[in-house]
Amino acid sequence: MEPLKLLQLDWTHAWFLTAWDDEHYPFDLTLTRVDRVVSDHSSSPCWLGSVPRELYQPLLEAAFAHCRPLAIGELVQRWPERTLSLGGRRRSGHSPPNRLCVQALLLAVVRGLGDKRCALQVLDLCGLQCEDGRVADSMGGWSLTVALCSTVLQAKRRAPGGPRREGERERKRMLEAEAERDAVVKRERGLGADGRTDCGRLSVGGGEDRAQGIRRTMEERRVRDREPGRGGGGGEADSEVDGGRVRVWADLFVNARSWERVRVALSATGPLRLHCRYLRVEEIPANNIAALLALLTPHGLLGLDVRYSSLGVSGLALLLPTLAPFPDLGSLRLHYCNLDMRRDLPGQEGALKEMAKGLGGLGQLRRLSLTALRLPGHLRMLLSSLSRPLEVLELPYLSLSPGDLSYLSCSAHASTLRCLDLSENKLDETAVPSLRRLLQQASGSLTQLSLSGCGLSDRLLGALLPSVGRCGALRSLRLALNPLSQGGVLSLVRVAAGIPSLRLLLYPNALEEYQPGLPPLPSSAQLLDWPLVEETEVREAMQLELAKALAESGRSDLLLTSDLLSYSTDPMEDD
Template sequence: MVLSLVRLCARELVSDHSLSPSWLRCMPRELYGALLEAAFDGRRPLAVLELVQRWPERSLRVGGRTEPGHTAPNRLCIQALLLAVVKGLLDQRSALQVLDICGLRADEGGMEGPMGGWSVTVALCTKVVQARAEVQRTQRKEGDRERKRFSDLERERDLKKERGQRQELSDDSMCSKREKLVLPCLASEAEQIKGVRRRMELERRRETAATGLGGSKSEMKEKETNDDVLVHVRADLFVNARSRKCVCLALGSSGPLKVHCRYLRVEEISVANIRTLLNLLPCRGFLGIDVRYSNLGAAGLAELLPHLSNFPELNSLRLYHCNLDLRRDRLGQEDVLRDLSQGLAQLKGLRRLSLTGLRLRGQLRVLLSSLPLPLELLELPNLSLSPADFAYLSRSHHAFALQQLDLSDNRLDENTLPSIGRLLSQSSSSLEHLTLSGCCLTDALLGLLLPSIGGCLKLKSLAITLIPLSMTGLMDLVRMAVKLPSLRLLLYPNPLELYEPGLPDLPSSVELLYWPMNEDADINTTSSQLNRVLIESGRSDLLLTCDLFSYDKDLK
């Protein structure tokens, strides 16, 4: 890749920190972005600190997907970025008002080690508390200076008063008369101006309340607290039991830095603590919540859903191993199911739902039928779905809008394949990502399903791994995949011929994952046969891989 002249010059400038005082004074604001990218790419935390501390624009976006040719920031650069924001609060050269670090992660290389979402969250919340303390310390220093200046003025006035005692009494009397005439006029004028402003403010508030534009009490409270904010920070927050207090302290504090959460991910936190976190978040800009390994239970989820309805922009809900056991034969379960259905119905903007490792067999209709909008993303891995669940899903209003569908680790057989085929046919005009890994699809079952998969012409990624497929079935799968014009990634299973003998007749996904491979089998032969199919079809843009962990996630 050929680097532009601007990037080459920016890389050279940030490489030597001793030269920064000379070029920072005369650098135009249009080049700050290129310099900051070069500082991140070159791992120059001091350059990041100086550039962000005097950032000339109102907003700064750092994080998310890395552009081609750029590397992700390392740990030291991220720490320098957050420190620079705090220092810039007291720097008159900084114009920064909005910092967006959503999706910010450190790279995996370097001696400093990676910095994941948990570490970024703790570092951000620590800086928020430090910024409040720093501003308070500065205000105390300014107050001390102001009191000192006032005492000096008092002392100087006393000295002038002693010197003025020798002046004539007539001058003193004239001055006192002048003060008596002027000062009341000034005071009355100031009170009049203050009264007019007060009346105008009250009248404006009455008009706002009358027209209904004032918003709710929570929105009014947010407007009042935003008056003291200098920089708004938008981020994804990762919270567990150890970092919960730190995050709550940062969200509940008023100061120059205010955190706005885009996505919230919590692990091993009770319902009461999750509710406390939600009450501290601003209502606007909150898009989704991911709850993992928390013992919610069906009753806990029913209690949590009304609090999620307070966020009008919420469009994503993910539950991962949260101990939901929904069975109608249990006492009081009908009331819980009704509460869950009513709570989901209040999520007016929900378009992405992920339910993983929950015991929801036969209850899919109760949960999904109450959603007001059709889902664009639906992930239902490891739910032990019944034929009735698949039948409902294929006829639901969600089938026509699905863009991503994950049914992995749900056993498919002759009874469920007609419903799966109908579902794929209904979503063929919108489906872009499909995952059917660990579904016990044999050569015969996959052969019945391939025509339905081949009809999804907008499919970009297809994951069918950890299934008992022979080499013949794998070749059929690849020949179908090369006919999909939009497909860029096929995650395929290792054929049964590559495993050591001893596998059951219908092995599970766990057995296929951990069963040893046959050392005598030639894996390269399998790869060459699949690549030959790609070459013959002219599909150099399609990636075939059986590696579950190392493929490029951006393709998916």
């Protein structure tokens, strides 16, 4: 039978043409669907050896799509390419991989280390994790990180030169040393190696020198055995262990429970070497985060996400300079790190200057997210230290002052912003001119704008809507939890429908849809907790008005929603 030939192929519907020898087989050709191929594991030893290398990737994707862990193991263990990439963070239409499939992949990678048919050198799992808890049997970032660390340590134990083999070599060296000592004693007593007298080989006064020479030879042999690529038992395998035969790239999610395990795995010098593309840490002090960063490869780390860690100004001043050795770092996200500059504490102004200096050392930074750091009046100090303009700036819950917005609207960042998030910053009449100027500067580049929970009334939003309407590249607009009336919401929808590029509008529920008792200008927290009216007629009437506004503008491609949970931003979509 000739090798399988590709007739028509994509990852969901793939057909193979098998050419048969007319003299021995009654059929000219056989068509087989990929999902049937990967589902019949019992026949894989027969056909897998004839599969061309270019078909391994579609077969593996079909095995993941149809949840065939046995087929995944067979394919990965004899992977014919140097690189295997399965992340696909931005691939549309791909469901998250099943937990069993991921575990089968990792086990097969370890088995493939001893398989001569396996050519794998780089395993890219970036983006493989699933953070949507509603997807059953998927593997989240924390679970995937722990599984990867366990796999790295397992590969080190199984590899030649691992702890078990090293113990066997040490035992062998001890037996050889003991035999050498016995030979020396026998020669000093005038005996041969067989215990008989050997006067001819015994010289007077030379026994001690000879024994010292043998000991020196034994010590030199031990040193040679420990050197990579030399001696008995180490050799090429030890060289592979020291150099790392397969580089594993992944997005790591570390918290206080897994920090020690991840640290050990990153320090391990086995056949699998763990590398990080995006690092997310939670509830870890600044010195432990710095210790993890010291173990990462300088080239390759693209993003750092620090959450719920009580760092404060001093911790951030300690942490940020440790990021300077990472030339590719383009994303820095700091969420709820217990930093509040509204309180006057001794030494915090100097620490803030150190923070700014640390940010200035990140030459490739494109995305900066500072959530709930409470930095009123200090935005100029932080952003003016950056060496290049930002493309993504997220500043929710930052207690921004009018001076901060005035600086931002005139800064070099304004004209390069693709994503701007000012959610939960109280905006009033004094902030409107700066915000209008900022939107005018960013009108050609801005694709995502979030002003949720900013206290925008009908009057304030009406002053901003002309500037919003001129943002010709805008694709997503979020204005939830603002105190707007039905008329204000309808005005917002009509302006949004006039932006041709806009695909998503997250609008607030109108004040008329809430039960009585709200203050005239409620806060975002009050709007979030206050119950809506039970009568569905009020909300249905509002939905009809919104649908009518869309129909009048001819926009069937614009999604209108007030669902905060389903339409939150993806934390990595702009990285």
